[in-house]
Amino acid sequence: MNSPAGNEVNSGILRQVMPFDWSTPPGKAVLWQRDMSRRVILCPLPEPQVVAGIDVAYSAGGTNGYAAAVVMTLPKLKIVETQSEKFEIRYPYRPGLLAMREGPVTAAVLKKLTRRPDVIIFDGAGIAHPRRFGIASHFGVLFDIPTIGCAKTALLSVVGELGPKRGDFAPILLEAEVLGAALCTRPGVQPVHVSPGHRVDLACTIDLVLATTTKYRLPEPIRQAHRLANSLRAKDRQ
DNA sequence: GCGACAG
DNA sequence: ATCTTGTCGC
Numbered sequence: 001m002n003s004p005a006g007n008e009v010n011s012g013i014l015r016q017v018m019p020f021d022w023s024t025p026p027g028k029a030v031l032w033q034r035d036m037s038r039r040v041i042l043c044p045l046p047e048p049q050v051v052a053g054i055d056v057a058y059s060a061g062g063t064n065g066y067a068a069a070v071v072m073t074l075p076k077l078k079i080v081e082t083q084s085e086k087f088e089i090r091y092p093y094r095p096g097l098l099a100m101r102e103g104p105v106t107a108a109v110l111k112k113l114t115r116r117p118d119v120i121i122f123d124g125a126g127i128a129h130p131r132r133f134g135i136a137s138h139f140g141v142l143f144d145i146p147t148i149g150c151a152k153t154a155l156l157s158v159v160g161e162l163g164p165k166r167g168d169f170a171p172i173l174l175e176a177e178v179l180g181a182a183l184c185t186r187p188g189v190q191p192v193h194v195s196p197g198h199r200v201d202l203a204c205t206i207d208l209v210l211a212t213t214t215k216y217r218l219p220e221p222i223r224q225a226h227r228l229a230n231s232l233r234a235k236d237r238q
Numbered sequence: 239g240c241g242a243c244a245g
Numbered sequence: 246a247t248c249t250t251g252t253c254g255c
Contacts, residue, residue: 056245058246065246093246095243101246102245124244134244155244193244 011114017144022091022103029100033133039141040127042196045119045204048074048146051212052117053221054109056102057229058089059237065089065102066236067109068228070221071117075211077220084232085109095155098124099135106135110143119146119200119208123222125155126205128172128180128195140198147197148205149180150219154193158182162191167210181206185213192218 024032052071058064064086071081087105091097102124110120125134126149136149154172162170162182172180172193180195183206196205212219218226 056246058245060247062246093245095245098245122244129244149244151244153244155242157242 011112013116014110014113014143014145016107016111016142018142020103020142022100022107024100026094026097026100029097030131033096033129033131033138036141037127037132037137040132040137040196041199042127042201043199045146045200045208048118048208050074050080050115050117051208051221052113052120053123053219053223053225054106054120055123055222055225055229056105057226057233059233062089064236065105066229066232067102067105068225068232069109069113070224070228071113071115072221072224077212077214079224081113081115082228083109083112084228085112086232086236096130099138102135103138106139107142110139117145119148120197121208121212121219121221122147122149122197123226124151125149125193126180126195126197128156128174128193130156130174132174132179134195134197136195136197146199148200148208149193149195149197150209150222151193152190152218154182156180158191158193164188169206178202183209185209185219186215186217189217
């Protein structure tokens with residue numbers, strides 16, 4: 001959908017470099033997260049030119065998941081590619097294990113991309129996670145690509161007050177370490193909870209979220225992905 | 239033991 | 246996340 005010839009699948013632009021069993025039971029998945037978090041790399045992100053956003057919508061009852069990916073240029077935020085995928089959702093939602101639930105359909109849509117993003121924004125946590133391995137970190141390590149997490153609500157609590165101006169933020173701590181931030185993207189609206197996923201640092205994460213946020217609370221890539229996922233679900237049921 | 243808890 | 250009705254404000 002939207003690729004030049006209209007039907008390229010698995011162009012290989014994005015490769016999963018590490019195998020993973022999405023049916024791994026919760027207990028083992030938790031241990032795996034703790035172990036894999038050691039592979040997360042925090043470093044500056046070279047000036048990104050292309051950014052992607054991913055989101056998943058669910059059918060009534062949560063039987064099916066519709067994943068959408070939107071790729072845009074920076075700093076113009078011009079959409080250059082969109083892809084989508086539909087999968088049956090088999091894993092139950094458990095705080096801290098979102099990647100297990102949304103992983104299969106998300107991996108599938110990522111593999112459809114023909115444009116390689118310099119960084120991918122996920123709707124959820126990066127390292128601001130109980131085991132420092134939210135969905136953004138999970139996909140960053142699996143695909144060896146820079147990722148960030150941008151959640152609408154907190155998984156880990158925010159420490160301190162944050163100012164009311166765009167760009168103001170308050171730290172998210174775990175064991176006295178700053179992992180992320182509650183960031184004001186627009187005055188007068190609830191902050192977003194951001195954290196590095198992989199191959200970026202917190203400063204670059206904040207810069208990217210501000211660079212992709214225009215007149216809405218959420219970064220354009222995930223906002224557009226959200227809209228696309230919802231429209232696909234709507235089209236599918238009628 | 240109790241409460242909190244991305245989507 | 247999804248399910249719902251109404252409400253406030255530009």
